[in-house]
Amino acid sequence: MTRMIERWFPCKEVSENSTAGWGSGNTERALFTWFAARPIAQAKAAVICSLLPWPDDEGEQKRLQDLVRRAMTGRYAAHEELRREILAANPDGASMIDPFSGRGMIPLEAARLGLESHAIEYSPVAVIASHLLTDYPFRDWRAEPELPFGPRQRADLNTYDEESAAERYLRDVKAVLEEVGKRHSQSMAAFYPEVDGKQPWGYLWAVTLPCQECSRRFPLVGSYNLRMPSEKKGTKRRAALDDPGQSFYIDVDPSKGTFQAVVHDGLPRKTPTLTAGSPGARGKAAICPFCSHVHTLETHKRLANEGHGEDALLVVADHDSQFGKVFRAPTEQEFLAVSSADTALQGEKWFTPVLPAIPNELIPEKSGATIRPQLYGAKTYGDLMIPRQTLSFVRMASLIAGLTSELRQAEVSDSYVRALSAIAASQLARQLRRSTRGATLDVARQGSHDIFVNESTIAFSYDNLEPGIGTGPGTWASMCTGGLSTLKNVLDGIKGLSTDVISGSATAIPLSDSSLAAVVTDPPYDAMVYYSDSSDLMYAWLKRALYTSWPEIVVTPDDRGLQDKSEEIIVMDHNKTPGEHRTRDHYDRLITQAFSEMRRVVREDGVVTIVFGHGDPDVWRRLLGALHDAGLVMTGSWPANTEAGGQQGKANIKTTLTMACRPAATNRPEGLRAQVEVEVREEVKARMSLWESSGLAPTDMLMASAGPAMEIVGRYSMVVDHKGDQVDPYEFLIVARRAVQEAFRIEIDHHPLDTFDLRTRFALWWLQLFGKSETGKDELRWQTLVADLDVAAVRDLMTETSKGFRFTDAKRYAKAKNTPPISEESSVIDVAIVMAAAWEDGLTGVGEVLAQSGRGDDPFLWAVLGFLADRLVESDADAVACNRILRNRTATQQFAKGATSAVEAQQAADRQTMLQFDDE
Ligand SMILES: C[S@@+](CC[C@H](N)C(=O)[O-])C[C@H]1O[C@@H](n2cnc3c(N)ncnc32)[C@H](O)[C@@H]1O
Secondary structure: OOOOHHOOHHHHHHHHHHHHHHHHHHHHHHHHOOOOOHHHHHHHHHHHHHHHHHOHHHHHHHHHHHHHHHHOOOOOHHHHHHHHHHHHHOOOOOOOOOOOOOOHHHHHHHOOOOOOOEEEOOOOHHHHHHHHHHHHHOOOOOOOOOOOOOOOOOOOOOHHHHHHHHHHHHHHHHHHHHHHHHHHHHHHHHHHOOHHHHHHHEEEEEEEOOOOOOOEEEEEEOEEEEEOEEEEEEEOOOOOOOOOEEEEEEEEEEEOOEEEEEEEOOOOOOOOOOOEOOOOOOOOEEEOOOOOOEOOOHHHHHHHHHHOOOEEEEEEEEEEOOOEEEEEEEHHHHHHHHHHHHHHOOOOOOEOEEEEOOEEEEEEOOOOEEHHHHOOOOHHHHOOOOHHHHHHHHHHHHHHHHHHHHHHHOOOOEEEEHHHHHHHHHHHHHHHHHOOOOEEEOOOOOOOOOOOOOOEEEEOEEEEEEEOOOOOOOOOOHHHHHHHEEEHHHHHOOOOOOEEEOOOOOOOOOOOOEEEEEEEEOOOOOOOOOOHHHHHHHHHHHHHHHOOOOOHHHHHOOOOOOOOOOOOOOOOOOOOOOOOOOOOHHHHHHHHHHHHHHHHHHHEEEEEEEEEEOOHHHHHHHHHHHHHOOOOEEEEEEEEEEEEOOOOOEEEEEEEEEEEEEEEOOOOEEEEEHHHHHHHHHHHHHHHHHHHHOOOOOOHHHHHHHHHHHHHOOOOOEEEOOOOOOOOOHHHHHHHHHHHHHHHEEEEOOOEHHHHHHHHHHHHHHHHHHHOEEEEOOOEEEEEEEOOOOOHHHHHHEEEEOEEEEEEHHHHHOOOOOOOOOOOOOOHHHHHHHHHHHHHHHHHHEEEEEEOOOOOOOHHHHHHHHHHHHHHHOOHHHHHHHHHHOHHHHHHHHHHHHHOHHHHHHHHHHHHHHHHHHHO
8 A cells, every 4th residue: 555655745734834833843842841853743744644545546635635634734633534534544553653752742643643652762751751742641540539639629520520531630730730839838948038028039140260360259240131121111000110120240348358249220330250251262251350350261161160169149039010020139048048058958868779869970071062061060960050959959859759659648540640740740850941050041031041052952151040939930830830731732622542652762662573554753863962961960850759650760771870871873973982882883773773673563564754854965875775774665755844943043944854665575676777767757757747736846846856766766676887886876866856857847048957057057946946045054965966066166156044055146256255257168157147246337347247258149148147037036136137237238249249339338228227217
């Protein structure tokens, strides 16, 4: 049976729904912190198209396409109909597995359809995340006894009939979170005293270092801003007032060697102690406020790394009904509370004989690129917070761990104890994102910044924010409010069957041969994310919160007590420590092993669908190699465009691919290159009408062409050239892309594209596809491969942008240092661009360029100028210039030939321009 994903995929619907709404997956993602999530729209489309058939009958094809399009309009859209179709198409069972499940976005979609689904994940942290998303919400907990705390089921209600399973789960989760919060506040109240009867929101701290000149300690603060001034802030009860904003500075008493923060209204009055260094110096310098001695980045980093840093409380933030937050200096009592917390922390008991209260798990050597606190002296995961915050987390973890015995005494089942403890621990893990010295004050939003600076690097900052035990961003109360509303949303209208979540490795799937209809997965790729390293902080705390209910997660073969990394399939690029086993070879070997396992468990008529976020040709080459070695053949490849995060605030245009593969047939013949090339071209051209009728954009067709190409190549055990040498399957991807290009039969004023020189051909095809809009970075590599050129040969035609590349503007190109002067050797596109750039010097300038090129009568040049005028948007300066040059064609040609003088040429041009203005 051919599966839908091998022939068609709702690319447009995936792209449209990926960034916002139900399809973005923002709700599901918010349940627990994990990395590299694919949008739910892509997960859903991948799952359903892998399980639906692609019938031979065109009417039936259309009916199923319509069904999928309807299903792609909402979380449970066309649910029953879809489920019926999938079950009918898979009489042997519509079962699937995701062997790299992460937090479980992909199996979740099968679970929502009530299909048998399995998830395998290597990181214990992500295993817990998967249970929370794909398992517990789908279970019916109504037979469980009432919890020993929280609001009871109303006596007049019958639990089974009048409270849905989702309501019951939500009620119990809320009770647990509130109870834990209440107990925690009581236990920590002495360390976070109320001031004037009010619990502060948060505390601004800074690390102090000893000055290398005067030896006095001073705090390193990067910004003195606390709240920005703004106009008219008011509430219903209080009249609107202009907010002057708040700032502070560090005031020193040189005789005593002490300092204090002085909070004042308005913008900062002084330069912070951590400030831009001297011109050309790397990073920020730390200036001693006592003696003004300058400490370079190297110096203050070295001091911190040698362990000279100490924490100092500077400013406290209170809630305020007028301005949101108001800042002040700490009271004496607050300073005392800080010292008593330090003492209390020393007295905290060990959780178990091997689990001390303060995490002692060592941060692996040379991990500073991922765990930045290591660069500033942190040795263990217990070193990341100020001591009072550590005490707060120790007590919270202990309270969660203590729930187990209480719940068991109330005869709550073991599974439910695990579910409720895990959800409480997940709030603790979420709170970590706003804790540690990596969390800073978010002045604009009056909250705190996330500690993950990009996908997964843990930040460090000398000045940092500690949320308190009351309410407001980053507090337990706020985590729980957000967590509960997310859970409510996940449970909204929930239908389906829970996923079987397995803690293990994709390299050894504990299921029998040929037992599943589909594998749908999003594998780790190379050095993109260091999953276990980035989540070891969470792991250290989860162990402490869950050692009573999830005893297995405490057990690890890692002698530092971290997550096992022996079979983690990543490349550890940053840490080149000798003995680091996660090398490129390790990755290639294990990913091939994982693909072989996928091939083993999938039925002969099943598919292995791989969701992949990389468009780089080299990545493709390695991926195809691993698939081939695992006995899989790619048969479909579908792009979707999503804006994905790179560095914070800098989105990349990201083409994510959904690729279908199926088990390779046995006893395949050898193929001959020339013959296979013909077959690939024919197959690609045959598919184009379906792609066109389904509305696939030309750029998407290029990506899609990989499917039929690899399907053809996969019919052969290997392809050889005329010398008998094996041909890399990857080369046929380029053949397929050229076939798409050929099928478009592009003509520039009746000149077929392939009658132009190579560089011009490249430029025209690029402009045809993208105009001057930005593309992702990989596109340039692909297009040059198709054009048979090196990137270097056309790089000057491109402008690099934050997101990728765009075709360069003529003026920029002409003025660039390396642009060679126009000569008779210049390619047509260069002449055309430089002519467009010369338009600002009038017709004489354009004529001179034309004369240098010797192409005055070359129809190819005039065709290219016409193409640029038509293809670029009307307002583009180059389009305007080309239009004007075309209108002055005769005069320009005559001037170039020397038939007219510069003056006559210019007069002709001026006349033409006048006429043109009359027209306009
Ligand atoms: C791209 S992520 C998957 C993200 C996932 N789709 C989600 O919704 O969160 C790849 C996952 O593979 C996991 N992984 C790495 N090595 C593994 C192995 N040997 N077996 C199973 N999972 C592994 C990582 O921990 C990570 O969660």
